[in-house]
Amino acid sequence: MRYLLEIIASVAALLAGKDSVLTSVQIYPNGTYPGAIDPAAEPGAQFLQTSPPFYPSPWMNGQGEWADAYAQAKDFVSQLTLLEKVNLTTGVGWEGEQCVGQVGSIPRLGFRSLCMQDSPVGVRDTDYNSVFSSGQTVAATFDRNLFYQRGYAMGAEHKAKGVTVQLGPVAGPLGRAPEGGRNWEGFSPDPYLTGVAIAETIKGTQDAGIIACAKHFIGNEQEHFRQVGEAVGYGFNITEAISSNIDDRTMHEIYLWPFADAVRAGVGAIMCSYNQINNSYACQNSKMLNNLLKNELGFQGFVMSDWQAQHTGAASAVAGLDMTMPGDTLFNSGESFWGTNLTLAVLNGTVPEWRIDDMAIRIMAAYFKVGLTLHEPPINFDSWTLDTYGPLHYAVGENTQQINFHVDVQGDHGTLIRDIGARATVLLKNVDNALPLSNPKFVAVVGEDAGPNLDGPNGCSDRGCDNGTLGMAWGSGSANFPYLVTPDSALQAQALADGSRYESILDNYASSQIIALVSQANVTAIVFVNADSGEGYINVDGNEGDRNNLTLWQGGDELIQQVSAHCTNTIVVIHSVGPVIVTNWFDSPNITAILWAGVPGQESGNSITDVLYGKVNPAARTPFTWGATRQDYGTDVIYVPNNGNGAPQDDFVEGPFIDYRAFERQNTTPIYEFGFGLSYTTFEYSNLQVIKHNVSAYAPTTGVTEAAPIFGNFSTNLTDYLFPNASFPYIRQYIYPYLNTTDEKKASADPNYGQTAAEFLPPHATDGTPQPLLAAGGAPGGNPQLWDVLYTVTANITNSGTRDGEEVPQLYVSFGGPNNPSLVLRGFERLSIDAGQSTTFSADIVRRDLSNWDTVAQNWVITSYPKSVYVGPSSRNLPLSQAL
Template sequence: MVSSIAAIFLLASCAGASLPARQDTGIPPDAVYPGAADPATQAGAKTLESSPPFYPSPWMNPGVLDWEDAYAKAKDFVSQLTLMEKVNLTTGTGWEGEQCVGQAGAIPRLGFRSLCMQDSPVGVRDTDFNSVFSSGQSVAATFDRGLLYARGYAMGSEHKGKGVTVQLGPVSGPLGRTPEGGRNWEGFGPDPYLAGVGMAQTIKGIQDAGVIACAKHFIGYEQEHFRQSGEAQGFGYNITESISSNIDDVTMHELYLWPFADAVRAGVGSVMCSYNQVNNSYACQNSKLLNNLLKDELGFQGFVMSDWEAQHTGVASALAGLDMTMPGDTVFNSGDSFWGTNLTLAVLNGTVPEWRIDDMAMRIMAAYFKVGLTLDEPPINFNSFTLETYGPVHASVGGDIQQVNWHVDVRGDHASVIRNIGARATVLLKNVNNALPLSKPKFVAVIGEDAGPNKFGPNGCSDRGCDNGTLGMGWGSGSANFPYLVTPDSALQSQALADGSVYQSILDNHAASEIEALVSQDNIVAIVFVNADSGEGYISVDGNEGDRNNLTLWNSGDDLIKNVSAQCNNTIVVIHSTGPTLVADWYDSPNITAILWAGVPGQESGNSITDVLYGKVNPAARTPFTWGPTRESYGTDILYTPNNGHGAPQEDFVEGKFIDYRYFDKHNITPIYEFGFGLSYTTFEYSNLVVTCANAGKYTPTTGTTAPAPVFGNNFSTNLSDYLFPNGSFPHIWQFIYPYLNTTDAKAASADPYYGKTAAEFLPPNATDGSPQPLLPAGGAPGGNPELYDVLYTVTASIKNTGKLNGEEVPQLYVSLGGPDDPKLVLRGFDRLSIDAGQTATFSTDILRRDLSNWDPVKQDWFISSYPKTIYVGPSSRNLPLSMPLGQALNQTLGNSTLHNVIDRRHKLSR
């Protein structure tokens, strides 16, 4: 419960009238961008949209802040490499080729161990003696930067202890356009600001632990259906190309690209391009995405790796900005590669310029050195393809049996971190008459399969591809092996026994008569556990091909809740799910006294929920998505049926940037529980909103040109015989991907029927141009133009704990950008404050230039419109007791800024 006090004021320096009306901006006509189009006419998506080319691929900038030392070391290393060693760095060794899910070739001559790429974003995948952490979506619900960082650091430490070089996470693709999206649980939710904070803090944690983080999946990867044509064919769909996510430029910048900008600004070492197409060009060869948006505009200095089998071309993907192919083979275990031998040939024949292969190698090695890795790293001590101590080094081939697993225990004290996050990520959605916290209840009845164990064990289903027992993790490559899974049944029973309570549980959703007989007894509190699962598209669970088929609870969970609450007037519901579920049919029942969303909590699940139910942790988490009354209320859905004949299914993002709460607000739909909502066992009061002008300087669009593309190392031989496989030096491993040629006949060595065409015949203009290139106005540094991150205002408010219990509160800052085509509100700040009973704390957050900006698709730069801006502070997106127009403060900033000295052009053409 939150109340507000009307003690709202603005510092004298910011006092004054609000922004002038649009029709009287006082801005001279020549300040308007020449030829500016109305962004509203360009918003939305178009079927069969095309993606414009952008070449050449931007080369690294060794002078970028925080990358200087890494690039100095990379230059020393790369300058010593031969062409084939550079190719080896960029090309995976093939599926099951070595110990990790992906490995790039080693450079034994310099003592450089193979790079190990390993899932997952919740723990080290396919090994043992590792932890399983809460999902990204769950930790996002904490709204706690410290916990986001702590989770990243702990995960990074475990990957480091196993010998991993690159942890394949964190995730902000999918962002969560559709609530049914199969992998939404891996990311941080559908709000780009929250997702951006989640990305940045997790990346900092992982990389501080000495492992390269990989931000994925770039970009527009918002559903599992049709993400790969071959996978879809396996499910019976007759398509020949992967789905195209058709996204307009404004939506791309203001929604989907936003968290990746935060990832780049945080110094992420690698980015994984996704399976899908964007505007009908595959993401891993889309020059607009990789060259223009990621490497040029966002100033990304690390390397781009493909998702596994997401590469579809050789030279084209190299020139479009791909730096590393994973796992290396065109099709798993085929022994064929778009790169390897073919990349060696492409450099030799000039279709891939020498500066591009050098840039690939430099980016990889700079990311390597940036996180503190050296040329003396300990060996990889696990094998992804067996848990046995002894087995084949090359699982795809067999033979050569030796020790491949050392069973190194990397868990440390991370169980306490996981338990703490799981509890602090639990959202209290309903609590009538202080039903919670529990205090030594007489009789506890726990009902539901989700409270108990998987009868086959916590790892009984490969990659967690089932929904048996309590849901601690979704399924797919984002999973890891549980060292154990504390079930709610076991943890609650231990608590009840300690309290002297009677405790009984029924772990069968369909045992109707037995459940009725138990919960209809007097003096009983019934806790019902239900779930809804999802995961990656290569696994189908109960007909759910990655994406959920609906938003109802699984295993008749909704009926279970209704049946129990019909018999028991003190029914508590706990939901484990990978996203929102439909609760409209039962949430307001007077017999349902409390509802909690416990997300996907990881290995300490039962302990975490017990800590909250019994008040050891006072809940303060906030739902990272909206709970709508119907499936249709979200305005988006999965494309379940191909819609383009046998070609690429076309998914038009016609809703633009209006997803989740933005869509609900735009269409005046009342949610069941709004984004950012969550209750506590105590109460808080908001007051004293203060906005302080930071007097930021003028915004200056970036100008100038780059240096020419650098080339490192000596000139290489063009004699093909110098690149033949060195027979006798070491054995040739079948299916292993090498940089060598097997013949001096270039066409035969390439296995490419089109080999021999000249660059002019198939390469886009400027694709190989290494001359100085113009800098983009919105670029200039990691994350974009550095002045986008200038602080314009500091906002503070007083938060008082008016209850009798110590607790935590999550104040949130929202901004109205004011335009008719803007969301009503967008999240632009938050914090999690610990406040003792009766005490007051200060919420403080900055508003950056970026936070108030819109994207101009004609000028290709950010601008602040002249529409009135209003800030709001409160405990959720629909409970905002404090508000204030920015007023004169923003006018002063507009007067000092070239970027801001423009009128909003969204309706210019109609005036």
């Protein structure tokens, strides 16, 4: 009865505009709650679904590793005027200065503008920078050290260019639908793998001395309909962006999971996405930002909008947004939801003083946490031109000076990129040891994907084409190549060194010439094919960001079948942004080897040559499943609006069953399972051991916060906020915090100005009194006990072959419940093992790894269903198992 009363009280709290916190529910030894909804019950998402509001926005408290940064930020923010705080939170406008996004500076304290810059594969829109392998590609290495090294190297290059915030890494999209256009920017549709990869990348990036910005938060799983203007430009009649409708359990167990790892890793910034979640825009969704991110996960950094993803002013401020990018409501409009309007909102009490202080504290704490100082070197590049001299304010062509200093930041990163590309190459098929090659007599390379873009590697803006080899996909996640080693050039160099005969045909449609070439005696034919995708603002061959299908591009499937029909030793190399359908040709006896090389970056040709010739023994694992048909995945992109001219509704009805989890549930056999990958040697698994640790019982976090802190008073005299005198330079379209008149309504340019906060903000939105702590919260990443180690699993791995190599043992857990995935990844390690030698694989299982999300208790629980652990080389090859 007591539990029932608490549920009733919880519902009442929700109806009052606040999420409930059940603090007194007893947690039983077996992890179940008497009378609670089974946390393993069937999840569900509904058309036009909504989620409850959550207010007020939690204020930063400096918990965990943030204490020192918080103290520095308090000292700094305490010196700021209101105008300076607003300047810190508001972008200066599209093309307002040198970076893709900048906020205003604080000259009085010697603080130069924060510089926000893409991308997650290299410094975008500049020169003398490196282009790294995509996130999805490095994920295939299953190598924590490479995740970190790549993050550190990218961070170092951004730092040397004068960047403050690197806009990456990516956990949204996670990869729910394999056709999703930006899946390649992220890591894997498996949340555990993505969580490890994003955490290590963040650590590397921030150790290099700049702020990492994890994105896009959250449910941003397709490009179609993410922005109204973009969709209208493609001829669609919608008035609101797409809504990703996600139930509470699925949100926690799938899409929020890697962001929890990002927060626990200390990420300084998180970017909210374009889409709506449960019919509320991500950048003003209080449930997502206030409840899940800042309260439950204890995020201490700042939330930044995606570019033009802000749709309200005061409402987004109280919902948890801390920085608006690029600052203007529409590109080059000169108007802003914040800027002047945020100044007014604080002055008239609509946005409480503690909220603007919290925004500033969060930004500056992230700044100081990574070691940034008030004496950072100037920005030495310009995003809008590679010319040495040009306008500092590009949008309006004003203030011409030297803006590009052409600083070379590459260092020796080419070696790392080459290594990642090789160690990320997945060997999918290798019949009778067709690979590695050893002084082949005659090498014939076929396919446009082996050669160059005839317009140069940077010949298409933001890589918005599929010409030549696929070293990088398209969109804002791209960067300019300093060079691109093509497979054709690298393989030709190897052939010359070996004394092999070498010919290549780089036209997919030169059928008669291709047949004549590959029909000759002694030929080893290597066919290069690809499939591309990218961000929605670019349309390539009718693909509006998202892929229209999962087939190969440029007639790749027909090319493979043509070559293999005339050559009994055909090797296929796939560069792609995700899985492709290989059903019609993968099992041909004439196709002796298949390799997936992902999107490898600038050293593409060298990387694949290293693998083909055995300089690197492949050990990579596919970070996604290869289905026989498109329908096997059970998810897809919505290509046509389904809600009249309103927001298209994307119902995540599959719940947690995406990628390999869906294949297992449907009992569908994939072509290549998640985690699969071959080697040039063989490995054996034995001696599984499970050690159980004695840990204290899981306890909900309890108590309340301190009251919202305020750092410094401010004048309410509007005269003090007027634009400075005529000697102060005014830049057209630039977003300032100043007022141009003491008439508040005129200054705001808002015809509805004058409403009080109580009239249009939700209940509790401005409440700065102490607030209850969430049971699942308590520290960055969530309740600290979620990371208690419950079990340690070990196994012996032996290299039983004749070559030294690397192996990736994987640990999976079965939750046992009827509505749980049959297996989920919960550990992996990349091990180097010499021929004939053995080593020990070890992985810890923490409490979170065995927990389900209980939607009633709003906490993690371990159910009473029997659980087992499995170890093996892939998700469907698990020779070792034991009950927990």
